């Protein structure tokens with residue numbers, strides 16, 4: 135008999151009594167109906183408490199804000215998406231202005247430029263699929279337009295979040311966006327920059343992923 | 354288990370618990386390192402649950418896990434079907450040895466020479482690194498704590514914080530000796546050096562091996578909880594990802610992970626959420642530009658289906674491996690994780706390991722507890738750990754006639770003298786006349802009681818028999 139069948143058979147022929155599945159009441163996870171302003175306030179407070187930076191801006195001005203933040207950090211190169219709205223805004227701005235860092239677009243398979251991505255890119259900028267107020271969390275659904283490594287490998291991750299897309303809880307976000315009907319190959323919740331406390335409980339940032347997480351909130 | 358023994362972590366003799374406990378108790382460094390860390394973790398957990406209806410939330414966690422276990426075989430089949438539909442290859446392993454072989458075979462088929470690992474307690478249980486090494490495949494830990502422990506050629510002393518037994522000094526010295534970094538107290542510097550060394554490894558690894566926190570049957574999704582990003586690296590950068598998981602980790606619905614996640618991170622480290630919650634539902638699609646081209650899941654039984662047989666012991670399988678029980682355990686805090694000599698230390702180890710290694714091997718585990726109850730009070734999925742410890746104590750002496758012992762190696766601690774004493778005890782308690790006579794005699798001759806009661810009086814004074822029994826005193830009062 136295969137191991138699979140051995141295991142399943144042992145589980146099916148268990149010697150104990152019949153197991154009853156209890157009902158699960160998720161209402162304990164529910165939060166009041168917060169307004170967008172309240173959600174944004176909580177989101178910002180929570181994500182800032184874990185070392186992320188939040189800047190409130192507008193559809194018009196966020197590129198300007200981005201340039202200012204990049205200049206302050208002396209950023210040389212920025213990685214943008216080839217297919218998202220955020221990516222387009224960045225590439226357009228880069229073409230139109232000379233105070234913009236060099237922009238790379240993620241347009242070929244990782245195997246063809248892995249070393250470059252790991253060693254030369256300072257910033258990855260991505261869109262988000264909303265955020266979660268309670269835990270100060272960004273929802274990311276990487277795709278062919280916005281591959282997984284954009285938010286992981288560069289030392290700085292900039293994420294663009296629409297305040298109108300904030301949910302109160304993870305549970306609410308998942309239900310409203312109907313995740314159970316189709317998950318992408320990789321979905322992520324990101325709540326702050328990469329960190330560790332493995333050396334004597336002392337926090338250090340940027341252990342494997344980005345050292346800095348900057349959120350541009352569009353109000 | 355055939356060609357290599359999985360009996361215990363690095364083949365430490367689990368039975369030598371007492372000498373190790375002695376040594377640890379007298380080692381101020383261990384005492385300090387654990388005390389400090391556990392105090393911090395307890396405080397953080399407490400504040401993370403402020404404003405929550407914690408009892409209701411724990412009920413939810415317990416119900417979610419119980420609902421999953423109630424349908425375990427069906428859910429595993431559903432999970433397998435969904436994962437397969439998503440393009441993930443599913444393997445089943447009866448024991449640790451078979452699980453190791455599956456991982457090796459996947460590596461060999463890909464001609465893989467180097468494996469990078471994310472944190473996985475199941476892989477510790479399998480002693481996978483050791484196995485792969487023996488078969489010419491390099492396995493490198495990438496979680497910073499695990500990396501430190503691997504450099505030190507040790508095993509994790511805590512399931513969430515593997516290197517908690519070391520302080521900054523010791524880690525600095527270790528990194529200096531093994532990797533040539535400068536001696537430094539600057540944790541930022543030490544972390545940054547590790548990042549640099551490991552990035553190179555991620556780029557060149559042929560295979561990434563990770564654990565799984567929850568496996569969702571309805572969508573075929575593997576969920577991983579982490580702060581560092583090494584888990585994401587492990588599951589994204591190498592061309593092949595192998596996830597190893599215990600068969601009990603499956604939950605029916607995606608919704609279930611919201612309840613369990615809320616409990617897990619707060620119970621473990623006092624975080625509202627970890628930096629990353631990584632949900633993997635498939636390998637790279639043809640139009641995608643990164644991610645592994647192959648994803649495998651190894652469903653590992655290794656004793657779990659035996660635990661599953663018993664209605665009471667079954668609760669053990671609800672565990673979500675948060676570590677809160679060890680953080681709150683007065684014994685664990687004093688003796689540290691290595692004293693147990695088992696993959697999982699502390700209370701969860703005491704109720705889980707006897708099933709994995711047998712109650713003969715793990716005979717001291719259920720009794721390494723004061724039964725203070727703290728573990729059961731903090732457990733986010735309401736596992737009645739103290740009750741299970743009592744049950745395993747009974748099993749280890751075959752002490753409960755009404756419920757025949759079942760756990761492998763039961764009765765290993767049975768001692769005929771002790772059994773006789775207890776038999777006499779219960780006989781006496783069932784006969785009031787005899788009981789009164791016995792206690793009366795004990796009171797009468799209380800002066801003859803020896804002051805030295807062996808192990809009992811080594812650290813305690815002996816309880817003193819009263820000159821009069823309670824019955825006698827009540828009688829006096831009433832006349």
Ligand code: SF4
Pocket residue numbers: 671672673674675676677678679700701728731732733734735736
């Ligand atoms: S037994 Fe409970 S407290 Fe201990 S690790 Fe498991 S879930 Fe956490």
